[in-house]
Amino acid sequence: MYDKEMLDNFSRDYAQKCRVTDQISAELFDANGVLRGLRDKNGNGVVAGLTNISKIESFRMENGQKIPCDGNLWYRGYNVIDLVKGFEGKRYGFEEVTYLLLFGELPSPAQLKTFCEALANARHLPTNFTRDVIMKAPSADLMNSLTRSVLTLASYDDGISDSSLQTVLMQCMKLISEMPMLAVYGYHSYNHFLRDESLYIHRPQPELSTAENILLMLRPDKKYTALEAQVLDAALVLHMEHGGGNNSTFTTRVVTSAGSDTYSVIAAALSSLKGPKHGGANIKVVQMMDEIRREVSDWGDEDEVKAYLGKLVDKQAFDRKGLIYGMGHAVYSLSDPRARVFKHFVEALAIEKEEGVLAEKTLPGDRKNMVLAGSYVLAGRGTVAVTATGMATEIGQIAALLAEQEERETPLQKKLGETGKLLGMGALIICGIIFGMGLLRRQPPFPMFMTSVSLAVAAIPEGLPAIVTIVLAIGMQRMARKNTIIRRLPAVETLGSAEVICSDKTGTLTQNRMKVTRLAAIGKGLEQDEEKRRFILTLFTLCNDVKRQGTKIIGEPTEKALAEAAEEGGVSLKGLWEEMPRIGEVPFSSERKLMTTVHPSGGKWISVTKGAPDVLLEKCAYCLDGGRQAVFDGRRKSEARLKNGEMAANALRVVAVAFREWDEEPLFFTAEEVERDLVFAGMAGMMDPPRPEAQAAVEICQKAGIRPVMITGDHALTAQAIAAELGIYRAGDTVLTGQELEQMSDEALERAAEDCTVFARVSPAHKVRIVKAFQKEGRVVAMTGDGVNDAPALKAADIGCAMGKNGTEVAKGAADMILMDDNFATIVEAVREGRGIYENIRKAVHFLLSSNIGEIMTIFVAMCFGWATPLLPIQLLWVNLVTDSLPAIALGVDPADADSMEQPPRKGNSLFSDGMVSRIALEGAMIGMLALLAFGIGHIYFDEEGAYITGRTMAFAVLSLSQLIHAFNMRSEHSLFRISPLGNPMLLLALFIGCLMQIGVIMVLPLAEIFKVCPLNGTEWLIVGALALTPLPVVELEKLCDRRRRKK
DSSP states (O other): OOOHHHHHHHHHHHHHHHHHHHOOOHHHHHHTTOOSSSBOTTSOBOOOOOOSSEEEEEEEEETTEEEEEEEEEEETTEEHHHHHHHHTTTSOOHHHHHHHHHHSSOOOHHHHHHHHHHHHHHOOOOTTHIIIIITTSOOSOHHHHHHHHHHHHGGGOTTTTOOOHHHHHHHHHHHHHHHHHHHHHHHHHHHHHHHOOOOOOOOOOTTSOHHHHHHHHHSTTOOOOHHHHHHHHHHHHHTSOOOTTSHHHHHHHHHHHTTOOHHHHHHHHHHHTOSTTTTTHHHHHHHHHHHHHHHOSOTTOHHHHHHHHHHHHTTOSTTSSSOOTTSOOTTOSSBOHHHHHHHHHHHHHHHHHHTSOOGGGSOGGGOTTOOOTTOOOOSOOOOOOOOOOGGGSHHHHHHHHHHHOOOOOOHHHHHHHHHHHHHHHHHHHHHHHHHHHHHHTTOOHHHHHHHHHHHHHHHSOTTHHHHHHHHHHHHHHHHHTTTEEESSTTHHHHGGGOSEEEEOSTTTTBOSSOEEEEEEOSSSOTTTOHHHHHHHHHHHHHSOOOEEETTEEESOHHHHHHHHHHHHTTOOHHHHHHHSOOOEEEEEETTTTEEEEEEEETTEEEEEEEEOHHHHGGGEEEEEETTEEEEOOHHHHHHHHHHHHHHHHTTOEEEEEEEEEESSOOSSOOHHHHTSSEEEEEEEEEEOOBOTTHHHHHHHHHHTTOEEEEEOSSOHHHHHHHHHHHTSSOTTOEEEEHHHHHTOOHHHHHHHHTTEEEEESOOHHHHHHHHHHHHTTTOOEEEEEOSGGGHHHHHHSSEEEEETTTOOHHHHHHOSEEETTOOHHHHHHHHHHHHHHHHHHHHHHHHHHHHHHHHHHHHHHHHHTTOOOSSOHHHHHHHHHHHSSHHHHHHHTOOOOTTGGGSOOOTTOOTTTTTHHHHHHHHHHHHHHHHHHHHHHIIIIISOTTOOHHHHHHHHHHHHHHHHHHHHHTTOSSOGGGSOTTSOHHHHHHHHHHHHHHHHHHHSHHHHHHTTOOOOOHHHHHHHHHHHHTHHHHHHHHHHHHHHHHHO
16 A cells, blocks of 8 residues: 655655765866856856766776777766676665665665665555556557656646655655556557557566566566566666766756756656667667568578678668667767676576576686586685586596697698608709700710719708708707797797787786785875875785785785785885784685774774775775765765776776774674774775786787787686787777687687687687687687696697796696796797798708709700710719708808898798799809809810810809808898898808818819819919809899889
8 A cells, every 4th residue: 555654754764865975066066167057157058967876988098098998887886787796696686776876875784675665665556547547548659658657647746846855755766666567557558459459457566676576567477587587677777877968867957957846857858768869779679670580581691691781881771870779878989888788688588598507508617616626625625516527527628628639730841841842843853854865965874864863962952851950949949048948849930920829818918916006095186195095005004914924925916915015105014013913803704705903003903904895885984085084975985986996897806995993902892893883994906917028029919910819717807908908909809708609600700700809708618719710711820828728729729838837737738839937928039039930941941942953054054055064973962062051050040130020920821932933043043154154264264175174173163152152142131231241150150161161172182083173273263252252242133123123
């Protein structure tokens, strides 16, 4: 029964609470240029109002710039996401949050009980109202029906002209209770009178929540599931308030300023919600979905759906407005927080309807009721039921995944294999051609066979495998000096081909230690108030279990961070502990989420309590505001909650601290007595900060065309915040969670991976899928990890990087390389080293093949023209020995080009890409022509009649020495004048040794007789020297032409 007296009493008692919690300081109106009316003294329109009820965040400020971010919505300082999570699956929250919005604080159990009874009492329509008003004029437009009903209710209210706060509060509570009845009965009336369906009018039940009553009244059989009621309850909470600038709130302020009554104000607000771009968008969404069902034949065909959505945006379909309705509020830049929360509920609802078992879909990281094999028990005791053993356990499934991964050929192995086949076929063809030509010219078969074999040996750079191995081994040594241990030799070069680096967050991109990054308190100017900051840090130090061992602070990460922040803020830990020793404590417990310590303080005592802000704030009756203690009223509590919400939204772990002074020693008090009527001091926000060098390393990666991706088991919000700070996550990128990955096919994941830079809350199987999705397009993928659960992905990646400090032996065993400092920047240095090694191998191949082609050209051209053989087999083999060993190895240790990390990854290019084949052919022809020229000059001008020994000696010397000089051309694709001539001491040493050996076999008579050569005189050596140096200017000219051609 309706009890007016009860409502009168409730409204009178709570009217004062509204005055306190909703009062806005007069200074704020002046500071913001806001007047209390709609026009200023000159008659000009003014800003309509301010609100402390809710706040919207759609951008964040970074270095003075507005950066798009995932949206956040706060009610009275509470993040709406936290509010929903707080009651999800435990109780219904609409009534609780209604109390919060009306009165500025969350209710105690007793207050909530009284409030719910008041709402239930008001859930009553006037006699015959449903028949005479709602059913008299049924309408398909439910918003119009609601507006009419609200206006009509005014005629039943005797206090319509009373605008006192008590009366307005009572009217608002009645409307809150009656609105569901007006909506549901209006809907049933429409169904009955306009659609000829049965009429159902069910009375609400006082013991049920608002959400439950709506479903009870809506359903013909009054039946609904608990999950359906929870989803509806969450929807009601998510749409209760939306900042001071939305249509309905603004309209309410405008109409209220005219002195209108409550019913007219609410009716006007309802009218402002109509229309397809606001509250009426729900109708548009339904109509749009009906249209899509008609136009799209296959919902499983993503391309067909995407094509139709493109037509919507291009104004070619549906209402031709270019809008996709129902995608969240336009005020947000990246995502609507209400959509994010509601998406979770909708997925849960869908699972319940389809499969009936929700728990089975819970990801391993969120199974808080499970103890996994291989875990360590740090504290406590318990009894567990074994649900799986052996390979059926999570660790067993990881082992199975690890066994499934196959070894992959590295990019270098593939390219060297292709090169080997090409050179082998080429050598056989050349050998056959030379031998055939010799027989056609009636040359003796055996000498021709020996020459052909010698040429075949010259054509194949048989030293290449050894040189590659030596170069990789030297690179392995260099990387070991940079904290990288290589387990598989080809991995040295593979990392240089990386196009995607999938990195873990904790310890690799971050410092793996908590650090206080922000302090907050009631009021402004905390940054400048050193005394207050030191006092807050002193409290955190007193209520702390850390110990000092020498120069180190030992303790739990959160407490250690607080103690370190105190030291940095000028607090002496040792001095404070000696001056104010702990004489009592109430230890922290997960149930209370609080910890309290007691200390002597100047003849009195002080108890210090720290813990979760949402719990601690409710224990506080006072706060520090400026330099004094003040009552911790609704406004100040809202400010504290808002600051807590802002820090939490920035992925900070927030701890609050409060204190209480005692005249007598509080040793025999209970926890409840010590932890009440506290003075709120402040809060500390902390996080595992990014490594200082990580941001620069990420930037280098991106310049080098490498895409850094974060894969972590942490929560999405935390991961996104760290990724955004490092530059991994940018506007337009997406974040995928393990829950979303579970719903995706491999093909859908491959498409989603194109825009995703953060994967959060992922399982071991997810990591393998992510790696393979990136590999699908032929990308080379590097993966970092430290745990047993990372091992399958480490093995599946082209290069697995395990952590040396914190990595498990399983992870290290599956990896190709180990980072001894667990640092992302070390990976980037390894990439630089890998790119340098690959380029050096290319230099060696380029040098060897161009030199070998020079040897082939010398013999081949001479035979084509019927000349005598310029070189004997033993001389060819000697040239091979001198030029294919030391110079090629020296090129393998050449320093990398300064711009190596400014070039894109080389993808699937062969060793001979970028015009290398033509350059090898031209340079080989040049070396061959120089040797033939030396042979001709020696034979014509210095040999006796019919002899060839001087010509062969000069050709022998030029062929060998020109190749040694040509090695310097290989050092860079840029001009030699742009690099230091002393930059590669090994190459200078190779030149010196090669020249010494070549001159020795010519000038030392016993050796000269073996190699069928003769000592040369000064003139002959001058000619040899001039011809041997010719490759330098010729190749410089070739490089100049290449650069000009590329510019065009």
